[in-house]
Amino acid sequence: MRVMKRRRHMQICKLCMLGMFAWAVPQAEYASAQIRPPILPREQAATSLVQSVTNLETELARSNATPNVRELLHLEELKRLASRAPSDLDGGSADRLRRILNDFDGFQQNRRYSSVSSLSTFKTTHSGLQSLVASLPKQGAVQEEAKRALDRTLKPRTIEKPQEPPKVRMPDRVGGARENAAARLPQIAKEHTASGSIPCLISRAPRPTGTEKRDVIAALDLLQRNEFTIPGAARLHKTFPFHELRSLASGAKIEVQSQRRLEALLAEMNALSLDPNHASAMHHEVAANLHNHLRDLVDASNVGHPYSPPTPSNDLAAVELFGTLDNYKSAKWLLRLHVVACADNDGQRHSTMTKAQIQQGVAMANKVFEPAQLRIVFDPEKDWEELKNTKINSWDLVDHDKNAAAHAASPSLHRKIVLFSAFGPDAKTPNGWAANGGTHIWLPTNGIDPPGLCHEMGHFLGQLFHTFPGDGSQLVYGDDPSKITAANVDKLIADFIYDPNRNKSGTLTEQAMDGDGFSDTPPDPGADYWGAKWPGKVCDPGYPTATVPNPKGGPPWVFTPDRANLLSYFFRCPSQPTITPQQTAAILGRIEGTVPQSDNQNLKRLIEGQTPWSSGFGDIVIVGKIRNVGSMTSVGGRTAVIESVGDAQSGNAPLGPPVTIGPLAPNDWVLVKVPMPGGLSWKGSACLKLSHGDGNQANDTLCPEPYKAPQVK
Incomplete structure (x- = not known):
């Protein structure tokens, strides 16, 4: 009998210990949320926090974080409060810092912003804010919360504990199955609550933790x-x-x-x-x-x-x-397109380009120019115009430039990138396209594919040159592409390099084939070389390098161009063309007006009235x-x-x-x-x-x- 009592007593003790452990887990979680770094002098903590906030803002801008992240974290207000004199952080300012800390705590738990809360600068800012708040004197509600955290009989306000299982009256069953049914209740409740179903046996409805409700209210605000x-x-x-x-x-x-x-x-x-x-x-x-x-x-x-x-x-x-x-994602600048579909005065030779072609090109452009933090927008209803003007439609190099530039400079189009879809100078055959300085872009009358539109926009936005020498392949290979063959293509390259009238680079090395002057775009002999040397292999990754013999006995020229670059003539090879950091800097410098332009064009007009990162x-x-x-x-x-x-x-x-x-x-x-x-x-x-x-x-x-x-x- 004593042995049985002792065993029963030990079982009760085990149950008590399990109950205390179950109670201690949420309390430990709550206590862990209250742990703060060692308390620093208030002035030191504030100074450190200002620097941490600045670093976090820089990293958020670099990672293209959404603008509302800065607003949700109150970074501007936090920097302003932390910059105040230590004696000014009592009273309302201290309470505001505590509320911002609560927002940081909730932000860290929100899985939607895990990419931000995992940043080292976020963690440093969070820790610095905890140190600053810990250095403040506890007042009113804070003292009450501290008391609640220490007193196990008081429920902390900031934690919603899991709801207790409902007290359900189990009906008596024939055969004495009441105990079995009662034993199954917690398992039923757990299974169905996890799956989201509410069995008729349980009358309660599961309730949210509170985080989702706060998120909805913050989103409404x-x-x-x-x-x-x-x-x-x-x-x-x-x-x-x-x-x-x-x-x-x-x-x-x-x-x-x-x-x-x-x-x-x-x-x-x-x-x-x-x-x-x-x-x-x-x-x-x-x-x-x-x-x-x-x-x-x-x-x-x-x-x-x-x-x-x-x-x-x-x-x-x-x-x-x-x-x-x-x-x-956030964009630093918003650029709007405007398309002019041209025809002659009598309506003949009209553009057949479609709005869908422009939309597809814009979709690719937003991926290509993402490194420059640009967003290209086009509204097919508001940004599309049909124009009857024979001079503009004929691409006459005098009248077209003069008339098209004047049309593009009208007040309603002053802040837009204007694209003219025009027939060209040939009376019967539409031809060509080009980016005309910083005034407008020419497109073929029958439209353009997405890589072609992006290529011309690269010329326009950054005044970027081709990665190979010349406005086209004519400078190196002549005007007749049919005369370029596998037998003579090496000689054409050598003739260009040794011709001082065409080769203006001042060097006889591979750099003679550097068309844009950027060090991060390799010298490029052009896609015509691949087309002649290895027909059908222009985009084949198995042919990355061209070796051209030197007819004067020097070492051969070896070229490995970037065949994904937007400004090469390989730009249709990859699924998405790319731009290099130096090309990106040239685009931003031209748009923001920080780099002098040789054509005296002012592309800063495209961002007039905009605030950086506002879109x-x-x-x-x-x-x-x-x-x-x-x-x-x-x-x-x-x-x-x-x-x-x-x-x-x-x-x-x-x-x-x-x-x-x-x-x-x-x-x-x-x-x-x-x-x-x-x-x-x-x-x-x-x-x-x-x-x-x-x-x-x-x-x-x-x-x-x-x-x-x-x-x-």
């Missing part, structure tokens, strides 16, 4: 501050009940009814994101930020997740389809969400595709290739995304389709209805 700078934001505010969303996110608890309303608001915002009337506002970075945070809040609240049946089931469902902004860009995409709404892990191998809805004759057309869905645990989800056709100008509708593979085909297709404003009663 940011949207409100930027209402007058976002196109279409005023109309969006009249359409969507932002005040109701703020009220729901501000509540202490989100009950089931509120969860359902949040789900309805998310569905409404999804529909707005696909509505052409609200596209410009919804796909702005600030609005897309709110959209994403609302989705996180709905996911955290387990809204709309159907009850999983007690028997195992395999059921994938198409649950969401929306438009959003992806891969958002951003990203990919406008359509996103579909596939969720496992079943109660067992799904079988992989099914595919999902987003389609553009067509008419009865043409039918639907896929907007991208099918995406294979791997196995998903219950309530797990995967996103499928495709570029939105035409970006903001797209006026179609889309469907998300999932290939069949389970017993419930009713939820395999999602075709949202067009947005309808709710009726105001």
Whole structure:
């Protein structure tokens, strides 16, 4: 009997120890959040913090972080407060520093900004802010929070502990199964809560941790501050009940009814994101930020997740389809294009270039010129003009320059890059294109491919020369390309190098074939050499080097040009041309007016009135969400595709290739995304389709209805 009592006593002690450990874990987590570095003298801590903030701002600018990151971290205000005299940091300033520290703490926990919080400069700034706050005297609410942190009977205000399991009255069962059912309750609660389903046995609704609610409120504040700078934001505010969303996110608890309303608001915002009337506002970075945070809040609240049946089931469902902004980055400068589609006075020889060609070129240009922190924009409705002018359309080197430059210099086009799509001087055959100094760009009447547009923009923006000598291949190879052969191409190179009338480099080495003078672009004999020496191998990576014999007995010339460079004539070889750091510096120097220009053109006009880093860009995409709404892990191998809805004759057309869905645990989800056709100008509708593979085909297709404003009663 004594042995049994002792064993029972030991079991009770073990349970008590486990209970204390379970209580200590959240307390330890909370205590770890309160740990601060050693307290430094206040003046030393403030000085160190100012330098840390400066370093963080520099790294954020270098990494193209979104502008709202600086705003969310209050970097300007933080630097201003830390620059004050130590005696001025009491009272309101001290309280403000503590609130900023809380924001830093929350920012570090937010997975959305993990790329920023992992920066060493962020960690240094965070640590410096902790040191400065630790050097401040504790007052009022801070002392109370410190007391709560030390007193285990008081719940810390800043931590929301996991909710206690509900007290459910278990019915008596025939056969005495009550104990078994009671023992299964925690496991049921854990399984279904993790999967997002709410079994009928448990009456409570899972609640968010609080981070998602704070993110939604912060995103609402940011949207409100930027209402007058976002196109279409005023109309969006009249359409969507932002005040109701703020009220729901501000509540202490989100009950089931509120969860359902949040789900309805998310569905409404999804529909707005696909509505052409609200596209410009919804796909702005600030609005897309709110959209994403609302989705996180709905996911955290387990809204709309159907009850999983007690028997195992395999059921994938198409649950969401929306438009959003992806891969958002900051741009230092915004450059707008304007296209003039030309024709003769009588309408003959008119341009056949399309707006889609320009849009495709702009998409590539934004990737090519990203190292220069530039964003190229083109609105097919506002930035397209049709002009009947025979002189401009004929590309006459006198009248065209004079008339086209005058047209491009008009007040409405003064801040734009003007592109003329013109026929050319030949009466019957359209020909050629060029960048004419800093006034305008010529394009062929039948359009241009994306690499060609980017190449001409490189000439225009940076006054960049080719990587090979000459405006074209004529300087080295002559006017007739048909005369360039494998037998004579080496001699053509040697003749050029030894001809002082053509070779102006002053050297007889490989540098004679350096066309732009930049040290980070290798000497380039031109694509014509590869085309003649190795027909069909111009872009073949297996032929990177050309060795040209020296007819006068010296060492051979060896050339390994950069065949990805935008200003070479290999620029159509890679999937995306590139520019070098020196070319990038030349472009920025020309645009910002810091480098004198030999053509006396003022490209600083393109950025008049702009503030650096005030604009951003990203990919406008359509996103579909596939969720496992079943109660067992799904079988992989099914595919999902987003389609553009067509008419009865043409039918639907896929907007991208099918995406294979791997196995998903219950309530797990995967996103499928495709570029939105035409970006903001797209006026179609889309469907998300999932290939069949389970017993419930009713939820395999999602075709949202067009947005309808709710009726105001």
